[in-house]
Amino acid sequence: MKKAQSSKLKAQNYNGVIDRYKKYLPVTDRTPVITLKEGNTPLIYSKFLSKIIGANFEVYLKYEGLNPTGSFKDRGMTVAISKVCEEGPGAVICASTGNTSASAAAYAAAAGIKCIVLIPSGAIALGKLSQALIHGAVVIAINGNFDDALNLVKEITAKYPITLVNSINPYRIEGQKTASFEICDYLEDSPEFQVMPVGNAGNITAYWKGYKEYKGIGLIKKLPKMLGFQAAGAAPIVKGHPIKYPKTIATAIRIGNPASWKQAEEARDESEGLIDMVSDKQILEAYKLLATKDGVFVEPASATSVAGLLKLAHKGYFKLQAPSSKLQTKIVCILTGHGLKDPDRAIETVKKPKVVKANLKAVLREIGY
Ligand code: AN7
Numbered sequence: 001m002k003k004a005q006s007s008k009l010k011a012q013n014y015n016g017v018i019d020r021y022k023k024y025l026p027v028t029d030r031t032p033v034i035t036l037k038e039g040n041t042p043l044i045y046s047k048f049l050s051k052i053i054g055a056n057f058e059v060y061l062k063y064e065g066l067n068p069t070g071s072f073k074d075r076g077m078t079v080a081i082s083k084v085c086e087e088g089p090g091a092v093i094c095a096s097t098g099n100t101s102a103s104a105a106a107y108a109a110a111a112g113i114k115c116i117v118l119i120p121s122g123a124i125a126l127g128k129l130s131q132a133l134i135h136g137a138v139v140i141a142i143n144g145n146f147d148d149a150l151n152l153v154k155e156i157t158a159k160y161p162i163t164l165v166n167s168i169n170p171y172r173i174e175g176q177k178t179a180s181f182e183i184c185d186y187l188e189d190s191p192e193f194q195v196m197p198v199g200n201a202g203n204i205t206a207y208w209k210g211y212k213e214y215k216g217i218g219l220i221k222k223l224p225k226m227l228g229f230q231a232a233g234a235a236p237i238v239k240g241h242p243i244k245y246p247k248t249i250a251t252a253i254r255i256g257n258p259a260s261w262k263q264a265e266e267a268r269d270e271s272e273g274l275i276d277m278v279s280d281k282q283i284l285e286a287y288k289l290l291a292t293k294d295g296v297f298v299e300p301a302s303a304t305s306v307a308g309l310l311k312l313a314h315k316g317y318f319k320l321q322a323p324s325s326k327l328q329t330k331i332v333c334i335l336t337g338h339g340l341k342d343p344d345r346a347i348e349t350v351k352k353p354k355v356v357k358a359n360l361k362a363v364l365r366e367i368g369y
Contacts, residue, residue, distance in 0.1 A: 026083070032082060034085060071341070072336045073103035080172050085113070092113065095153045105137035117138070193227055194227065197229055223271055225271050237265065
């Protein structure tokens with residue numbers, strides 16, 4: 001009885017990323033904190049992937065799909081929306097491949113403010129669309145892609161008193177950097193490598209900022225190599241030029257002209273890491289492996305991390321790059337969004353259930369007894 005009570009109290013003590021990391025965030029005692037208790041996501045040891053990479057390697061999965069709206073966007077949205085509320089009543093707007101709109105809609109609902117989202121028509125996953133709609137956002141689908149939508153919201157916010165909550169809003173980056181704090185707090189230093197998907201490039205910017213800040217105040221001794229992956233049909237940073245018509249099944253990262261392009265290159269170069277690409281086929285293989293071997297269901301864009309990890313492993317990258325002084329080398333893969341965001345893709349990727357008669361004989365025959 002006593003034990004149950006104390007664990008309940010402990011759970012109640014967690015109040016989201018602003019509460020936990022406020023001394024590193026641009027908030028004051030006057031900031032009204034709008035939180036859904038985002039963050040505090042698990043870092044899951046992957047036995048399966050660790051074994052593939054080799055002895056002396058530990059692979060961890062930072063499962064950001066367990067945030068309140070099912071993606072990492074909540075970490076930045078709590079800060080962005082709280083700051084809008086601090087500055088006075090206001091509306092917010094974003095362009096989105098889906099997750100930003102789901103998160104903005106939820107946090108705006110919690111704050112009681114208006115939220116407008118522009119999405120590429122027919123190109124966002126069903127779960128994300130349902131979220132933006134049910135939270136009461138004004139959802140506008142445009143006949144264009146994410147990059148067109150972002151240009152439009154930039155134009156609108158330049159002329160009208162509506163706050164942009166895409167990751168070019170610096171408060172978004174501030175909130176998202178808390179994910180690297182959590183990784184370091186848990187591992188008691190930074191990992192040697194971090195692998196993540198790159199779309200609009202806000203998240204790689206945020207993680208790198210977080211690691212550098214923790215190192216700057218002496219909470220960690222080293223910095224990780226940042227390894228970013230784009231989808232091959234939407235890989236402007238890898239190719240060195242914007243992609244006019246980006247194409248990939250990983251709709252979250254179907255982005256042809258990332259807003260934080262320069263910052264992503266800085267993270268890559270300062271950390272002596274890399275930004276590379278993986279094919280849709282490699283993404284779907286990693287997607288299935290994560291679900292069937294580790295029991296972790298992510299959306300395709302998130303599986304890009306693991307597809308990238310496997311691509312590098314096959315080239316012998318980690319063995320070559322791991323510091324020889326280290327007994328255990330740690331690699332963290334960021335799994336940015338939950339698999340339930342895109343149920344259509346999951347069902348398309350595997351064999352559909354067979355329909356049989358509702359009798360014991362028919363069922364037993366199917367299961368081989
Ligand atoms: C699951 O929601 O851009 O490189 O509008 O949803 O920071 O853009 C989503 C991006 C990775 C890429 N994984 O992060 C949007 C949006 C998932 C995502 C990314 C996104 P960034």
